[in-house]
Amino acid sequence: MARPVTIRTVATRAGCSIATVSRVMNGTGPTSAEVEARVRAAVSELAFRPSEIGRALKSLRTRTLGVVIPSLTNPVFASSVAGIEAQARARGHVLLVTATDYDPAREREVVETLIAQSVAGLVLTVADPDDNPTLDHLDAGGIPYVLVYNEPKRAVRAAVTVDNEAAGATLTQALVALGHTRILFVAGRFATSDRSRLRHQGYRAAMQAAGLAPSPVLELDYLGDADAHRSALAGLLGAPGRPTALVCSNDLLALSITAAVRDMGLAVPGDVSIAGFDGISIGRLVSPALCTIDQPTRRMGERAVERLFDLMDGHGARAVEHLPFHLRPGGTIAVAPSPS
Amino acid sequence: MARPVTIRTVATRAGCSIATVSRVMNGTGPTSAEVEARVRAAVSELAFRPSEIGRALKSLRTRTLGVVIPSLTNPVFASSVAGIEAQARARGHVLLVTATDYDPAREREVVETLIAQSVAGLVLTVADPDDNPTLDHLDAGGIPYVLVYNEPKRAVRAAVTVDNEAAGATLTQALVALGHTRILFVAGRFATSDRSRLRHQGYRAAMQAAGLAPSPVLELDYLGDADAHRSALAGLLGAPGRPTALVCSNDLLALSITAAVRDMGLAVPGDVSIAGFDGISIGRLVSPALCTIDQPTRRMGERAVERLFDLMDGHGARAVEHLPFHLRPGGTIAVAPSPS
DNA sequence: CTGTTAGCGCATTCAA
DNA sequence: TTGAATGCGCTAACAG
Numbered sequence: 001m002a003r004p005v006t007i008r009t010v011a012t013r014a015g016c017s018i019a020t021v022s023r024v025m026n027g028t029g030p031t032s033a034e035v036e037a038r039v040r041a042a043v044s045e046l047a048f049r050p051s052e053i054g055r056a057l058k059s060l061r062t063r064t065l066g067v068v069i070p071s072l073t074n075p076v077f078a079s080s081v082a083g084i085e086a087q088a089r090a091r092g093h094v095l096l097v098t099a100t101d102y103d104p105a106r107e108r109e110v111v112e113t114l115i116a117q118s119v120a121g122l123v124l125t126v127a128d129p130d131d132n133p134t135l136d137h138l139d140a141g142g143i144p145y146v147l148v149y150n151e152p153k154r155a156v157r158a159a160v161t162v163d164n165e166a167a168g169a170t171l172t173q174a175l176v177a178l179g180h181t182r183i184l185f186v187a188g189r190f191a192t193s194d195r196s197r198l199r200h201q202g203y204r205a206a207m208q209a210a211g212l213a214p215s216p217v218l219e220l221d222y223l224g225d226a227d228a229h230r231s232a233l234a235g236l237l238g239a240p241g242r243p244t245a246l247v248c249s250n251d252l253l254a255l256s257i258t259a260a261v262r263d264m265g266l267a268v269p270g271d272v273s274i275a276g277f278d279g280i281s282i283g284r285l286v287s288p289a290l291c292t293i294d295q296p297t298r299r300m301g302e303r304a305v306e307r308l309f310d311l312m313d314g315h316g317a318r319a320v321e322h323l324p325f326h327l328r329p330g331g332t333i334a335v336a337p338s339p340s
Numbered sequence: 341m342a343r344p345v346t347i348r349t350v351a352t353r354a355g356c357s358i359a360t361v362s363r364v365m366n367g368t369g370p371t372s373a374e375v376e377a378r379v380r381a382a383v384s385e386l387a388f389r390p391s392e393i394g395r396a397l398k399s400l401r402t403r404t405l406g407v408v409i410p411s412l413t414n415p416v417f418a419s420s421v422a423g424i425e426a427q428a429r430a431r432g433h434v435l436l437v438t439a440t441d442y443d444p445a446r447e448r449e450v451v452e453t454l455i456a457q458s459v460a461g462l463v464l465t466v467a468d469p470d471d472n473p474t475l476d477h478l479d480a481g482g483i484p485y486v487l488v489y490n491e492p493k494r495a496v497r498a499a500v501t502v503d504n505e506a507a508g509a510t511l512t513q514a515l516v517a518l519g520h521t522r523i524l525f526v527a528g529r530f531a532t533s534d535r536s537r538l539r540h541q542g543y544r545a546a547m548q549a550a551g552l553a554p555s556p557v558l559e560l561d562y563l564g565d566a567d568a569h570r571s572a573l574a575g576l577l578g579a580p581g582r583p584t585a586l587v588c589s590n591d592l593l594a595l596s597i598t599a600a601v602r603d604m605g606l607a608v609p610g611d612v613s614i615a616g617f618d619g620i621s622i623g624r625l626v627s628p629a630l631c632t633i634d635q636p637t638r639r640m641g642e643r644a645v646e647r648l649f650d651l652m653d654g655h656g657a658r659a660v661e662h663l664p665f666h667l668r669p670g671g672t673i674a675v676a677p678s679p680s
Numbered sequence: 681c682t683g684t685t686a687g688c689g690c691a692t693t694c695a696a
Numbered sequence: 697t698t699g700a701a702t703g704c705g706c707t708a709a710c711a712g
Binding site: 356357358359360363369370371372375394396397398399400 | 688
């Protein structure tokens, strides 16, 4: 009932063999104009679309790309998927999208699932791009893939990202330039994000370069509710000599922290400056606008697909590609309050 | 190279026929404990996962669901997809995700693509669920599908949504209760959103019930930049007798409008109250929190998949299912300013 | 309990 | 230029 019209239906209708229909559809091999016209007419009348399954079984290769991301509800990933989708569609491919919920164990699970679907290639964002059995598995199987947002340091892997360490330094320097000396780095779980780790390294480097002491990092579940964030911050921001600036390892966290800080009765940026990472578009709409590191999220997804096709065609490089980032100024940071 | 290990490889290794391997894998038919053990050992050693393609070709039915949404970067859709994905995975299915960019013409295109992939069913959000040739096409082909966010009024179609008209009325009544009389409805393009249309109807009904005159709707591209929104609002909010409250047909629009209104030098909610629709989580984090209609976006996606499986199993109802919504209070609305 | 085989939709080789 | 035949990986009907 669903798709009863196959290549055989068309062949019968056009009065030719299925081989001829196939040739016309794919433009392979010679066909007479007359037969071709009959086939096209039949295809049109029957609204025939060749089954991708039959085609795939033959070639053992689908026109499908697998996408693995931590979460769809984080705009930064949704944005890259939007770019991936657009670019894949432009190349006649569709997307199998899976989410890991930041669980490394699930990475393996979904990748197995996608391999069973015979995807032509994968675009993924993983927790750890260096020490990662799932990626080793892909390497061993010769399955092409490109990482997005991940920045492998030791392993030789194709990736599209920004220089997160430099970005962390840039943001920290901006706060130092405003006179802040007690700057706290608030991070999502390091275990699930190499971005978070690298941005923190940049923060540390910039602090040291400025002759300042990096604070111990405040690592928390950035998906936690506001209550959790408030209690985590209470001790740190209630004490004397409290930080005057918070660098958050991603924008969602920064927005949540901003709300928590305000709930504690502190002003942003009057009492505390807050900056984020990622450049999600919502950050422009809030008031004051979120100061953050802008990265070309959509473009990163597009670029990953471009490189994935290169790999699939056998002429791609397995290297880390850095796209430019820039500091997006915003009202959530200000000159450090004078010591009281 | 990619997946050279087939059911035949396993059969050879286990010293049995491919039928036996299939039986063990699927638990169909009887097998002796001894042979089953050998097969399982071979499967494990070879890391065999049956190709979904072969399976699909046989049954003409994949374990794949097609998803069609206007955009991935709107959190309200991303959230429903997250629910769809979780529920689909729980049932051993994967998701082919496509975006239409709010272009009705593209609906047809992507649905054709998904049909060619032999999806088992579809979950979609379309521009117009009543007058829609693409959905007619699915009906004609007997392909099961469930709509999300759409609320078909005339056509008999399975859908999971909230009562958008009632929600529009609820929100409007809340503003009326605060003393507002000049309430403007700001809408995304009606042509691409029946939600927008229905919410507007609810607004009109509530205004009339309160003895107030509905203003002409301000319809604009909600993806437009802040400049576009600012100029669209300039005339309306600059004039005397200007609206004291804006009801925006979705949350992203509400956030953008809030920014635009502030840029014009007006205070929110001091001069102008603003409310949105959808209940995206970011709305809780901004300050003041966005007043909106909260709907169970993720749950709607999950529920759609549950109902889709019912349809696929032949015992589902093609009816509109309303999930509960509620008014989420927020600091963006306040008592109407006294007439100046 | 197990093996053989047909056939799903298509691309492709080999004949004609 | 076209058609017949094969086989991709798998499930299911049938034989044994």
